[in-house]
Amino acid sequence: MGILYDDAVLIRLSEKEEEPSVITVNCRDKTGLGCDLCRIILFFGLTVVRTDMSTDGKWCYIVFWVVGKPSTRWSLLKKRLMEACPSCSLASVILSEEAETKPSDVFLLKFCCHDRKGLLHDVTEVLCELELIIKRVKVSMTPDGKAMDLFFITDTRELLHTKKRKDDTYGHLRAVLGDSMISCEIEMVGPEITSSSQGPSFLSDAITDEMFYLETPDEHQNRTVAFKSPSITIDNLLSPAHTLVQIVCQDHKGLLFDVMRTFKDYNIQISYGRFTKKEKSECELDLFIMQADGKKIIDLSKQKSLCSRLRVELSRPLRVALINRGPDTELLVANPVELSGKGRPLVFYDITLALKLLDKGIFLADIGRYMIGDREWEIYRVLLDEGDNVSISKTAIEETVWSMLMSWEP
Known part of the structure; x- marks a missing residue:
């Protein structure tokens, strides 16, 4: 049986309030490990301000600079990160993969x-x-x-x-x-x-088109929140063995997770990467990647598909809409589900917190999974109580929910 060393995950807490804490992960590598680690960090409510990662395909070394909260349970966070790391023997890796597939x-x-x-x-x-x-x-x-x-x-x-x-x-x-x-x-x-899925979407064609199919930022802009369109470039000349993907985009909660889950769904290995949060809510990522067969991404159609998907995930990581249901108002939030069957954590938490801050009552709520197009979505439906606080505009509700989901100032 393989052993997962105690120092596979090390956490050094910041000595000053304005400085980030440092999480170091040093363990066997697997495709999608970065995504799994980022999901855990997001679940614990931490903000990633910088990341360095490197791997030789067998062993990886990842450093996260994160900003926590006074309530952050650091020992439990370390335990969860350790559980996400593959053990050191091949037999343990196989057992770990089997455990992941077991619901x-x-x-x-x-x-x-x-x-x-x-x-x-x-x-x-x-x-x-x-x-x-x-x-x-x-x-x-x-x-x-x-x-x-x-x-x-x-x-x-x-x-x-x-x-x-x-x-x-x-x-x-x-x-x-x-x-x-x-x-x-x-x-x-x-x-x-x-x-995992509850069949066809319950949404009308008009709402479905607006929320899901108008995919590029040029085709759709959120009515109340303006996203800055990300800049994504691909370079196959800089490295003899890797494709370089460079991203400059607007920061939002879970940004690194959104990038990592995209590469995981495409079965792409990140050999070296760096994420830096700049001033004015701008982020830069430099990622040296390869396909599952160990080769560069030369095919132009594959490059275009990857860039298009990244652009969508960074421009519209979630979908939000307010819909009139006769005299009532329904809030819809759609969360894309990974091919592994997992979705972004804490979405329902953020939705209910935003409505609580608005002092807005909830009459009905429902979470379900639906196949829309070729993707599975986790859809949150909240029927708002219109009995009081009718003075709150729909725009204000949508802006507050978006700000909470993206961790922006309202």
Whole structure:
């Protein structure tokens, strides 16, 4: 059995508040490792300000300069990063890959409580702190003012089948909900719940065209938020063995994750890379890459496809729309799903936090996965409570949600 050395992940905390902390990862390499590490860093709410990475195809060395929060759980972050690193023997790598393909058990958390403003976000925050991943959610209101919530969740710690873990979850929820909680249960659900896609999109053709098919920044600009179109160039002359991809783009939360998941989906290996955050919210990336066969990307059609995909992911990493449903307003947020079946973390957390800050009530909420075109999307549907705060404009709602998702100043 292979061994994962204790120093595979090292974290050096900053001594001054204005300086970043440094995370160093030194382990066996695998295609998509950078994406997996970036997802974990994003899940813990850290901001990456600089990255250096290099690999010889077998062993990699990655350094992240990150800005954390006073509440950052650094020891738990190290543990999660260590778990993402392949072990040192070939047998362990094979076992790790098999574990990745095995779907996690899905549990149904269902509870009933008296409704109040910000309730859904407070529950979502508790689940995130407990490392419980929300796969689907069904939230509805009863006529007498009670909230009936169904969360389909998986457990990062793989312990939710135990009484201790369930009791711990009950305790955290009760500490937040207090006397407003009426009932709460957790049970494992069948494999039919874990199916990745729910069939055709429920959206109208007009909304689908606007949110998904007008892909380039020149064809579509968000109504309320202006993205700066990224500059992407490819050079095959600078290196004898690698294709150089240079990117200059506007910063946003999860930017490095968006780049890494694109290369992972294309099965592209990054041999050397550098990410730097500049002034005025501008970022620069220099990435020396190769295909899975170890060759440069010479084919012009492949170059064009990669550049087009990167341009879309950096211009429209998420899709946001407000739609009139008769007298009601529905907020839609679409999150692209990787080929591995994983999506961007904390999207629902950010949506509910934005609405809580606006003091905007939620009447219904739903998360589902749908095939739209040739891609799978995780779509968040939130029917807003129009009973009060009608003075908040739809533009203000969309701007606040976007700012929260992108980590921009509102």
